[in-house]
Amino acid sequence: MTGRQRVRATDSKHRLFAASMSLIGERGHHSVTVDEIAAAAGVSKGTVYYNFGSKAQLIGQLIRFGADVLFERLEAGVANPDPVAGFRDMVTASLEFMEAYPSFAQLWVSEQWQSRSEWADTLEELREEIIAVIRTALDRLRTAGGHPAVERADPAALATAIFGAVLIMGRDRQVFHPERGIGQCVDAVMAFAAVG
Amino acid sequence: MTGRQRVRATDSKHRLFAASMSLIGERGHHSVTVDEIAAAAGVSKGTVYYNFGSKAQLIGQLIRFGADVLFERLEAGVANPDPVAGFRDMVTASLEFMEAYPSFAQLWVSEQWQSRSEWADTLEELREEIIAVIRTALDRLRTAGGHPAVERADPAALATAIFGAVLIMGRDRQVFHPERGIGQCVDAVMAFAAVG
């Protein structure tokens, strides 16, 4: 409870978080072992279990942490009074987030559409929230007018398409096209959505 | 090597293919065991190894099989003389394919962006080919004119965005929104791409 005791614990947790983040981002959580994570964090295996209880809980906390950061960043986009700029901010924030927390995108892409996943419920909730945010941004574009593409399609389906485009765009950048700048990706999504 | 021998072999292979397809599509290849696949195919475990050599090779053949079918279907879209209709056909064919072979989408989504994957090379090649097909369709839209959104953005990035939108759309349908028709999804992508 005192400050000094927390120093070691917090440090280990952070080291483990960081190690998990990069290892899982690169290779996926299935092929990363707890021993590897511990080694990469410069900590013993026991410490992982002391701090997190299980591999699944470690990943669960990783997801929850990532979700908090993501929504914090998305809010900034929603806050922008200009609908088009707000939309752009939202897309940019998403891609920046994926760059900063690569394992989040990896986990999402590999676990979201699997019923048996440990984190299926958390991820599904999260997905609904994100779709809701996108729909809000689309609604604002729609009421602003001048965006026929946005006005035409089923809002839920359109939001899913945008979500997919951004998610895969971000993941693709990380793995295959690191030379592709975030701006370039944002432009492609904006052009795609014909709201540029 | 003779015809009659192939009859039984092919039958077992098909049964195993079909079983793998649905099990992996539902739960992901990591959580599906060889014993389960054999049982679902109504075949002994030994037969799996007799016919495929290993789990990885079974999945590899699954991927190659799926790829063949996919490209066969995509060709139909590319063949359409009208660029817009061709684009629509391409998207429709992709979504129909994903519906018919759910594990393909599952494998893709969970393995494509992972360096350590057994099938990384195959999947990467495949991805390049698909991006190329999408770019061809986009080029035709561009030369046809009247699609400012398509003309504006970086072709490679735009193709990736479309790829992502369709992939996630299809997977989302399978898992979360089976009530959403393929037509509805196609409309959303077309509206998104502002080529409807």
Place this chain on the structure above:
DNA sequence: CTAATTGAACTGACCGGTCAGTTTGATTTA
């Protein structure tokens, strides 16, 4: 006859999880 298949037992590597013991450093005691 031969290729294909069966099924059941077996191997062994891998890996998540455990736990008895050790380290650390702040606090108390004499």
Place this chain on the structure above:
DNA sequence: TAAATCAAACTGACCGGTCAGTTCAATTAG
């Protein structure tokens, strides 16, 4: 001020279950 105490933090050897892959004698089918 130095020894004793304490609890949190940490260690790493070890355990046990799981599962891919093997083996093989027996069986079936063309």
